[in-house]
Amino acid sequence: MSENKTSEKIFTRNFHLADSHTLRLYRETGGYTALPKALRMEPAAITEEVKKANLRGLGGAAFPTGVKWGFIPKGSTEPKYLVVNADEGEPGTFKDRYLMERDPHALIEGMVIAARAIGSHTGFVYIRGEYVKPWRVLDGAVKEAYAAGLLGQNIQGSGFDFDIVLHRGAGAYICGEETGLLSSLEGKKGWPKIKPPFPAIKGAFGHPTIVNNVETIMAVPHIINRGAAWFAGLGTKSQGGTRLYSVSGHVVVPGVVEAPVSVTLRQLIYDRCGGIRGGKKLKAVVPGGSSAAILTPDEIDIQMDVEGPKSKGSMIGSAGIIVMDETVSIPEALMVVARFYAHESCGQCTPCRESTGWIYKMSRRIIEGKGRKEDLDTILDVAKRGAGTTICAFYDGAVGPYISYIEKFRSEFEDLIMRSAHA
């Protein structure tokens, strides 16, 4: 099957160029041309353009970006904040890292335009603590932008002021959750905030705040430059544009792939990443980061937009694709993912705090050959009971693998348990 849309590169167009992170090269390749255009536009018109472009949040939740911007209270005189979520921590996802390392000025330009749309004069980039190089590169780019009058007071003589603060996280997965990130940014423990109120009403430091993913914001200059219709046309009915897919695991060429969201999972694995390594068979794929329910080989003919994985009971999430060949032990994979969620649960909500640890203990015991025959049903029941009962989506994310790994590969688990003396 061939891709049914253009293979035009948007986000990665400069990735191959040396010095792609510099202001000079960004400008030479057409950068900072959307900014003056946006500064002449009415803020509402920018938001409208983003809405029409059908841009969805590319961090995981896929909420329509323009609609989110519209939640900022009209006429509010409070300070408003734009926060870029660069705490990329979903296992299997590594696209934002490349974007910040190789095209940081696109993020800066996107932030100024987004800030203009929502009336913000201060933006924060919350960067994953482990991302040292992306932070250094972005920090350099921000300094360049200030020196060039692209940030700070009266940007390009427009009368619009905007500052960017880079904030490095301390290494907690939950700080990538929208409100956990805000708590951390405020200097508190990275615990998600109870909603309502939503961040657009009461966010960072108690003021209206928009939180967007790196990739989402980097789409904005392209939308302003080339128009909403062009961007929407690249995608599907449910979502416009292209996006970056982080492909890891047993493919011949793993890495970050840019493709229109109409691309299928099969195309990504076999056409773009060279198929399964060593001529082995595909056993399973996680389509949207570790939280997404696992898919079997007969479920990969789906478009990789918001709707495709959903039609198979999974989600596109952060578009982190983890490919597993026939050698992979699914019970072991579940144990690894369960260990991750038990380790990263922030501990705030009881069901998440207790279930993630409990499920990890059960999954580990199965791998250690001490499984009990009731363990699988207990894991499924515990997972389902906790789902939908917590402040943030962390636990719902953890439930995706818990349930799908067992339901789709139950016999593998049962084989292990059958060999256990405790069964």
Next chain:
Amino acid sequence: MPKLTINGKEVEVPEGTNLIEAAKAAGADVPHYCYHPALSIAGQCRLCMVDIDKVPRPQIACNIQAAEGMVVHTETEQVKETRRSMMEFHLINHPLDCAVCDQAGECFLQIYYMKHGLYDPRMTDEKVHKPKAVPLGPHVILDAERCILCSRCVRYCDEVTHTGELGIFHRGDHSEIGLFPGKTLENKYSGNVIDICPVGALTDRDFRFQVRVWYLDTAKSVCNGCARGCNIEVHTNKHRTHHNEGRRVARLKPRFNADVNKWWICDAGRYGFKWIDDKSRLAQPLHRVGAQATEVSWDRALPELVTTLQRTRPEEIGFLASPQMSNEDLWVLRRLAEQLGVRNVDFRVPPRAPGDEDSFLIRADKNPNSRGAELLGIGPGQGALDAAGMLRAAREKRLKLLWVFHHDLWAAAWPEAEVLEALEGAETVVFQGTNANDASARAHLVLPSAAYVEREGTFTNFEGRVQRFRTALTPPGEAWPDWMILSFVGKALGFQDSVFAAERSEQVFNALAKTVPAFAGMTYRGIGDAGATVKA
């Protein structure tokens, strides 16, 4: 004022009321751990889930405000099943310490498990182990294993005392309450975290392992530690007298009063009750001749006092009353002084060091009834002696009989030598109080008083709120309430005033309310549990 329907019952609640409180108004109890009306909403225990019409799955009642026309169900099968699940999650890592945990009997894990849990445990793996018996400060001890991470204590230290000693450290099921480095939990209100902890994680170092809570009796009372008059409960141990080294008062707990102390009391008040069961308690009248003090009966002590009063001219008598005394005590004292013609009456004894005060509950005046004493006119008549004047007159042998109520005069701002000279200068010193002190040691006649927890009465706090305290214990030995001792004296002197014939505190209060304009219109019973304010 939105109207909503809860379990089929329509209720109207103030704007902003959450569904836990709204359910309460409708007579429904929604279980919860992390919600506390004094603290911000945390929404993390996930136990208070209720069904709301048109909402697909149960929602937490603590963070949803009542809205017009809302239809809420607190007892659907879905809600019950959710609660059961939450109880299972709460308990999987909770140690089965109930047999030794001091929260047993007051533990909401036990209570809610019985009401909403009751499942067969499925957790067979090793529980997470956390630190046990960790002192957090002078009053509070932590058992981290028992903690359910409701964060009430953390929010209390952040939002009420603004001292921020506590935090939740680590993540997932390894999360635990703890102190920030370099901190100890020793703010002036630290004991309140024990009360708001719904499980046995934070217990009271003073109380733990002393007596089981189900052996305790409870009486409503008012703290006598300062002029705030915080509402308290006195928990007494009358049934296991061999426990707790014979201490009858096991602990004091705050009692909610929206207008006085809300849910809180200070540590000084909470732990300031040891004098009640102290060895220094006076239980029998004493008669002293020279260095020899002899225990005597009231039948001997009262005539001795009456005779002395009768043979002493009124201007040679001084009454040094105490703001620790109740309104009733002070009123009978005033009537007795009036009948005797004694005008040297005062209650103001300046403390040696000024009392601490803050902007929350603690008042500098460490007496519960200074305002009552003022309103009841306990002060020197025109040209008469105030407290300092009485001592001076005693030193100069112009005052022959000094009747000291409760005061430890050695703790006063006056020089000790002058106090001693005064007590040695008076021909007769009568000390009436609960505990022996340096003044009682020099008194010729010592009259034992009942402590405020051993009797009933009223105090008037600094804001003019008259509040009742109830009898929690019987007085030791032959100690009597002050007003009763004074009544007996008045009666023995042949005075006809009706207060001397009173048999109950209530009669004295109602009599004073009829006479003293500030108390006009009040009745003892009308004061109720929350108190009533005097007329300005």
